[in-house]
Amino acid sequence: MRRARRFIMFCPLLVLALLFMSLPALSQDMASGGAIIEPNFGDDPTTFNPIISNDGTSNTVIARIYPDFVGVDSETVQYMPGAKGALVSDWDISEDGMTYTFHLRDDMVWSDGVPITAVDVAWFLDAVLSGETSSPRQELIDRIESYEIIDDHTLSITFDEANCTLISTLAPVTPVPAHIFEEVYGDDYAGMDENEYNLNPTVTGGEAFSFANFRPGEQTTLLANPDFADAEMGAVIPEGWVYKVVTDQVVQMEQFFAGELTWVASVPQGYRDEVKERGAAGEFQTYETPAGTIRFLSLNTADPTNPQDGLDEDGNPIDQGHHPILGDARVRQALNYGMNFDEVNEGAFFGTGIPVASHVRPTDWSFPAGLEPYPFDADKAMQLLDEAGFTDSDGDGVRECNGCMYAEEGAPLAFTAKTNAGNTSQEALYTILQDQWNELGFDVAVEFVEFGTLVSEFTAQTYDAIGVFWGLATPADPNGIASIFLPEADVVGAGYNTQSFNNPRLNELIAEARTIPGCDVEVRKEMYGEAYQILRDESPWIWISTGDVLLTAQTNVENWAPRAGGSRWNIDAWMVSEM
Incomplete structure (x- = not known):
């Protein structure tokens, strides 16, 4: 060697x-x-x-290769006017808090020498706001009412409401070379995905x-x-x-x-x-820092054989059916109680994992006191499965539906968990979880899948359970829950609420925390704390771990x-x- x-x-x-x-x-x-x-x-x-x-x-x-619209200062880790690599140099806010006027730099150019202007921001917005693309940026569609190009270096955006998170809402906005995109794509937003230019940009x-x-x-x-x-x-x-x-x-x-x-x-x-x-x-050179990601397993709560959007055109809920196994919250809770994190941590993460309880890092300002991960309790897990109507009546070690909510009578307590192939920690994690959950009477199959295929299944909502990583926003933005767990984000092929989760109280809390007058941090923290608790208890995801990241360079x-x-x-x- x-x-x-x-x-x-x-x-x-x-x-x-x-x-x-x-x-x-x-x-x-x-x-x-x-x-x-x-x-x-x-x-x-x-x-x-x-x-x-x-x-x-x-x-x-x-x-x-593309600039940000609004940028984050790498030292303060906050959105800042004039941040490095960002087009926006400053912004003004109207008295009603609904219109932001952005002043743009005049020293950025595309690789063909054409200046980067408000028109390039507008092209991005037109495409996303059309609703015809596969863009996952549903929150932009929900929040932006209109925009106006005032001049080459001034753009105003009017939102549907005054709220505390509007700048972070614009984080995904990216200027694109309008003079090229107009020529390549025209107004065929729906056909954008199939265009060869996507993988061979000239400018x-x-x-x-x-x-x-x-x-x-x-x-x-x-x-x-x-x-x-x-x-x-x-x-x-x-x-x-x-x-x-x-x-x-x-x-x-x-x-x-x-x-x-x-x-x-x-x-x-x-x-x-x-x-x-x-x-x-x-x-080598090394640097250690808290991870910006959470490792999770998404549990599809809807019928994966017939994916439907969460809402119709009028904003009314659509009947999405139920996943025969994972549609019952008690089954999802049993999976949580049945995970022995200490065993997982040693076997898959070499003892470096930090358990997480919900969609928030312990270091984030909105993290509520008392929010705890599920403890390992196999007896509690089996009790929940019994209550959910999954028992092992034939003694073969696999529970079946005997009076369960959504599966056919006699159907086994079985589902498939998929994760990305080639990641040794992910492969070890789901091999261990498979063994732990099958000890409870589940019949869990695990598949290691090419990442592109995994993403396609994730957005198509045709899966039982998919385990990947979620990058939490920097700066910390608790309103990010909206783009993952609210029904507006449940859009087949595009939205991130691929597990089709819909909890009315959660929806109410996120709306209130976003729009509370004065944006009082302590009041918002209390609201987000309740929201995190709902997510922890309902478990549309199983939040597994975060940790520290070790970087190294020659x-x-x-x-x-x-x-x-x-x-x-x-x-x-x-x-x-x-x-």
């Missing part, structure tokens, strides 16, 4: 040459600070179109890099943007950024140890001790300085020298 690693260490320069061999020659006035090679552990991006993107892999690339800009090429199954390559207005060093230092596909976490770490990868944004649990030790010895990366507000906040200043 030692010899193999020594041999691989001769390869980084060859790898780098191969990664960039298909690119045009770099001009002498472009950056020369080496190439950043970052692992894409997962599947290929599905699109580089920010209007319809709904997966983390695609969004990672989009964030490098990007406003960020540190510009799109170069995409090679499916291999990598996405970006080049330094010489016109990036917010470069920390006055110009973009790295000559490019390569998002290289790696098949699994073992391969990822082997390539990092061999010097083939510049950095790793999240070291797998099984490698953390080694990386920390070698980092302390000066072999020692030849200068200016690598991750912050809690963003690990790539100064990526334009990274200089990668030869090993």
Whole structure:
């Protein structure tokens, strides 16, 4: 093994040459600070179109090639006028609190030299607000009443109400090159998903890099943007950024140890001790920070054979049927009580996991005192299953419906849980959970699925249970519940309420907390606390864990300085020298 690693260490320069061999020659006035090679552990991006993107892999690339509309300051971790990489320099609010006038910078340009203006924001808004795209940004449709282009660098947006979360509501808004999108897509918003331009954009800009090429199954390559207005060093230092596909976490770490990868944004649990030790010895740079994600299992409460939107055109609930097994809250609660987190933590997370109780991090301002994860209680779990009408009448170890609410009489207590293949901790987690739950009388099948397929099933609402990660907003935004658990977000193929959850009291709380006059933090915290408790008790998701994230970079990366507000906040200043 030692010899193999020594041999691989001769390869980084060859790898780098191969990664960039298909690119045009770099001009002498472009950056020369080496190439950043970052692992894409997962599947290929599905699109580089920010209007319809709904997966983390695609969004990672989009964030490098398109500007934000409103931005977050990486130091204060708050929305700030004039934040780095954001188009908005300032904003004014009308007396009634419903109209925001945004003043835009005049120093951002697209890669073809065309200035970035209010028209580019308007094109994004027109497409999303049409309701004809597959965009998951349902909250923009619900909240925005109208907009007006005042001039090239001034845009006003009027909302349906004055509330405490309007700036964070606009976080997904991304300027797009209107002069190109109009030519490519026209007004055929419904056909946008099938357009080849989505994976081969010719014009990007406003960020540190510009799109170069995409090679499916291999990598996405970006080049330094010489016109990036917010470069920390006055110009973009790295000559490019390569998002290289790696098949699994073992391969990822082997390539990092061999010097083939510049950095790793999240070291797998099984490698953390080694990386920390070698980092302390000066072999790598390391940085540890609280995770911005929660690991969860979404439980479909509706009939997965006939997915329906949550609401009709008039806002009335649609009969979505019930999932035969998971439609009963007692079954969902039994799954929670039947999870032995200590066993899961040791077996899948190497003891680094932190249990979570609901859709909130313990460090967020809205986290309520007394909100606790479910304890492991197998007896309580089996009692709930008995009450739900699932008993093992034939003694084969699998419970059947004997007077249950939604399944046919005699139907087994069976469902399929799916997660992304290649993630060793996810695969270990669901193997352990499968054993734990089957001990209670469930018949749980586990499937490890290609990530793109998993996302498609998730949004199509044709699944029983799907386990992935959810990135919580930075800054913390408790109103994010609205885009996941309210019926307005239950849109087949687009919305994030794919579990079809609808609780009237939760809907009421979120509306009140969002619009309370004066936006009193303590009053809002109390309301969100009740909302989190409802979600914990009803369990449309099983919230499993969060934790700390260990980042690591090679020692030849200068200016690598991750912050809690963003690990790539100064990526334009990274200089990668030869090993």
